[in-house]
Amino acid sequence: MSLLVVGSVAFDSVKTPFGEVDEVLGGSATYFSTAASYFTDVNLVAVIGEDFPEAHVQFLSERGIDLEGLSRQAGRTFRWRGEYSYQLNEAKTLDTQLNVFESFHPTLPEAYRDVPFVFLANIDPDLQLDVLNQVKSPKLVACDTMNFWIEGKRDALLKTLKAVDILIINDGEARELADEVNLVKVAKKILSYGPSTLVVKQGEYGALMFTAHSVFSAPAYPLEEVFDPTGAGDSFAGGFMGYLAKCGEVNDSNIRQAVIYGSTMASINVEAFSLDRMRALKQEEIASRYQAFKALTFFEEY
């Protein structure tokens, strides 16, 4: 089934202990849709400026991503500049230029309004809800958010969460949203806000998935070189939602596998700058990493 994502398409400038890149292809919707494109049809809703190169549009198009919702506006494309220390767990943002993203108020193309699977990437919660309201009868809605909205637009965020099935969020942000330290308590509280599933991303420690009846823990893949963590969370969300959309239905078994596909895409993506590792991935590479997660976590029954 097809999958809609609304989020950012951006230029990222990133410095890690392993190197430095300037104005490479980035943005939450870019990472998400590229990762998801290995699983299902993706409809992209985002905005770019006059300076966005045709080669990037071409790449997304070649990944089979529907770009009718990618709107080119007068002005410059969204830009982010950040740096990672040796710990690689959190980016230090050095500069953010919203540019055309500042006045982004998407109207969905008619063809997008029937999509069954929706992902609202980390944007203004009012905008998330506005986009969601344009979708006729979504089967499954997931969203991401960040401390900026938790602190600055909490009421709007809580309103959006009421309409969302799955919240995918960092552990620090989950704790801030719930105002609790213990993650089990965090999950109970957040599930009371609306979502029936909470996925907590824990960076190098993997991910935890909570529903009212189930808890699932997935490790991160132990890599010798985490080259650039940028986009790991969005690649995770892309693999996760892409797999669920491919399945077409959501149950405990599918969601667990989706967490592993999310972890798979995230662990592959961090092996290079930008989304370079996801440019031409073979299905066998995805299968092989998925199997590596199985080998990593398997132990005999009692």
Place this chain on the structure above:
Amino acid sequence: MSLLVVGSVAFDSVKTPFGEVDEVLGGSATYFSTAASYFTDVNLVAVIGEDFPEAHVQFLSERGIDLEGLSRQAGRTFRWRGEYSYQLNEAKTLDTQLNVFESFHPTLPEAYRDVPFVFLANIDPDLQLDVLNQVKSPKLVACDTMNFWIEGKRDALLKTLKAVDILIINDGEARELADEVNLVKVAKKILSYGPSTLVVKQGEYGALMFTAHSVFSAPAYPLEEVFDPTGAGDSFAGGFMGYLAKCGEVNDSNIRQAVIYGSTMASINVEAFSLDRMRALKQEEIASRYQAFKALTFFEEY
């Protein structure tokens, strides 16, 4: 097969966000041997002072722990006082009184010298090696250590590690020992020091096990109330080594299960102060928590 542990028996005074206890039963060898006693025969090597109550000795004895190696000396028992914040990830040590532990130089009872399984808890690495040298032909030797020895007695520690099969250590200490941030690199380096297996304890994030050919990741059990983390690492080691000693042989499958039994005992132990949760545990409780780890981590094959 029987299992020897050398380490501390102590009085702990602990404050957590959930309460406070004064001079309760603690110490690495105490937690270890109590946890291990649910799996195999344990020989305890440690020292206590004149003030150590008979009731504690009685408890250890009732757990079936062999106390011939528990030596009572003139003076006071080892004391530790610490405090945990709401994060519960690291104790702040407020006071340490070595007392009789300061001049602890154990001579193994004759009956202990044939034990096949040995655990050298976190004590002076010279002492660890000295005890190990008194064991005739150990089948499997594991040890723990801490930043105090990594920084203060690195050469002695490296000498001990040459004689050890399994190092069980915290992630921060593993990184310090290897002088690397990335855990895959940390593991490669530490495995070159002597041990064939490295178990990295990551607190609320679980544990990672590395050998030359295998990596295994175990989550921590998501508890709503971590009452007191004191002794979690030693309970982990006790469940881990206890299970291996029970199996009698060591292979990849057994070691993975041992990590889960270690995680099981640690997750049970933190549910109460001291080792109160391990005082009268039913085998069914251990089995049930083990199965909960299976449910927590299971996902379908590719």
